[in-house]
Amino acid sequence: MWTAVLLACVGCYLLKLAGLSLPERVLHHPTVERVADLIPVALLAALVAVQAFSAGTSLTVDARALGLGFAVVALLLRMPFLVVVVGASVVAAVARLL
Amino acid sequence: MTDAALTPNERSGIVRDGLAVGVATGAYGIGFGAVSVASGLSVAQTCVLSLLMFTGASQFALAGVVAAGGAPMSGAATALLLGTRNTLYGLRMAPLLAWRGWRRLAAAHVLIDESTAMSVNRGTTEAARLGFLTTGWSVFVLWNLATVAGALAGEAVGDPRTFGLDAAVGAAFLALLWPRLASRRNVLVAILAAAVALSMVPLTAPGVPVLAAGGVALLVGVLARRPDRTGAPADGAPAEGAPADGAPADDAGREDSAAGGHR
Numbered sequence: 218m219w220t221a222v223l224l225a226c227v228g229c230y231l232l233k234l235a236g237l238s239l240p241e242r243v244l245h246h247p248t249v250e251r252v253a254d255l256i257p258v259a260l261l262a263a264l265v266a267v268q269a270f271s272a273g274t275s276l277t278v279d280a281r282a283l284g285l286g287f288a289v290v291a292l293l294l295r296m297p298f299l300v301v302v303v304g305a306s307v308v309a310a311v312a313r314l315l
Numbered sequence: 316m317t318d319a320a321l322t323p324n325e326r327s328g329i330v331r332d333g334l335a336v337g338v339a340t341g342a343y344g345i346g347f348g349a350v351s352v353a354s355g356l357s358v359a360q361t362c363v364l365s366l367l368m369f370t371g372a373s374q375f376a377l378a379g380v381v382a383a384g385g386a387p388m389s390g391a392a393t394a395l396l397l398g399t400r401n402t403l404y405g406l407r408m409a410p411l412l413a414w415r416g417w418r419r420l421a422a423a424h425v426l427i428d429e430s431t432a433m434s435v436n437r438g439t440t441e442a443a444r445l446g447f448l449t450t451g452w453s454v455f456v457l458w459n460l461a462t463v464a465g466a467l468a469g470e471a472v473g474d475p476r477t478f479g480l481d482a483a484v485g486a487a488f489l490a491l492l493w494p495r496l497a498s499r500r501n502v503l504v505a506i507l508a509a510a511v512a513l514s515m516v517p518l519t520a521p522g523v524p525v526l527a528a529g530g531v532a533l534l535v536g537v538l539a540r541r542p543d544r545t546g547a548p549a550d551g552a553p554a555e556g557a558p559a560d561g562a563p564a565d566d567a568g569r570e571d572s573a574a575g576g577h578r
Contacts, residue, residue: 218356218357218360218381218387219360220387221377221386221387221388221390221391222356222360222363222364222368222377222387222391223363223367224388224391225364225368225373225377225390225391225394225395226363226364226367226368227367228391228394228395228398229368229369229370229373229394229395229398229401230367230368230423230424232395232398232399232401232402233370233398233401233402233404233405233423233424233426234405234419234420234423235402235405236401236402236403236404236405236406236408236409236423236426237405237408237409237412237414237419237422237423237426238405238409238419239402239405239406239409245406248536248537250403251535251536251537251539252532252533252536252537253399253400253402253403253536254501254536255500255501255504255531255532255533255535255536256396256397256399256400256529256532256533257372257397257400257492257495258492258495258496258501258504258505258508258532259504259505259507259508259528259529259530259531259532260376260393260396260397260508260525260528260529260532261372261376261488261489261491261492261495261505262492262504262505262506262508262509262512262528263508263509263511263512263524263525263527263528263529264375264376264379264380264393264485264488264512264525265485265488265489265492265509266508266509266510266512266513267379267383267512267513267516267521267524267525268379268382268383268484268485268488269482269485270513270516271383271513271516271521271524272384273384273521274384274516274517274518274519274520274521275516275517276513276516276517280479280482281479281481281482281485283482284479284482284483284485284486285482285485285486285489287486288485288486288489288490289489292489292490292493297342298342298343298346298487298490299342299345299346301486301487301489301490302346302350302483302486302487302490303483304486305479305482305483305485305486306478306479306480306482306483306486307478307479308479308482309479309481309482310477310478310479310482311479312479313476313479
């Protein structure tokens, strides 16, 4: 775990430094920019799905789905980040008690 | 660095904005600390991520992949993919900040969504540097303090399922994703990516589905010839200039979504 943590830390720093050091035209291409814009969207959406609906290598629907449902409602109502996250936990915890 | 081209009023305004963004991200830091420990990282590993990686979405991603049972290296790879965003910020900020040597090395560490958003639209190098530094370092300090608090709280809870902390992880990712769903193309990519990831869950080792979903971004980005709402010309010309040319209201929205978006 430590190796992965430290490698990722160094890598992320080098990615930042590369941006400040490379000449601007190197990555100045519409396709590169489009892909770079879409990568966070795709990865975050995948993380949401995998977090909420999988356990190991199987697909499951459990209390976490209810928590995610609360998060959707809270985001639609423009609630702050902490309310979204804490509320989702509370909903999931209560659902497990019932 | 201070050659008094800015009036005291302008200076304090920029500093105040930077500090406000720093305080706002503290909340996310608590969330990260708790989520990371709930994912199975130690308090020390959680704090090292905030100190050394210091880019919120990547940190959440590493913890999230590990929480889903993925190999730590898959988590690291996902974090790096998300970190490529900062490279593009750097390309845009480099001519504006115009730093070399050790200053550039130090500035690179706090090159994140928030510091970029709070300085990219400043007219002068001095104003951009001031906005970049106050935002970057106030976020750094408060993000790290909040991480420690969140990690210790998460550790005190013990089993993450007790208070539904395992559900908090997905909610946190959704909150990070939400501001990016403004355009139809992004919504499409998000749905496709989620579907690809879920369909691969039974077939591959944990952690791989998320990385595979990154392929959706690559595919759509390469195939999409038409610009999506941004009106960028097909080749070469100033797609990158568009944000800076926007009306003030548009800029404010951008800062908002960048500051709230990725932490």
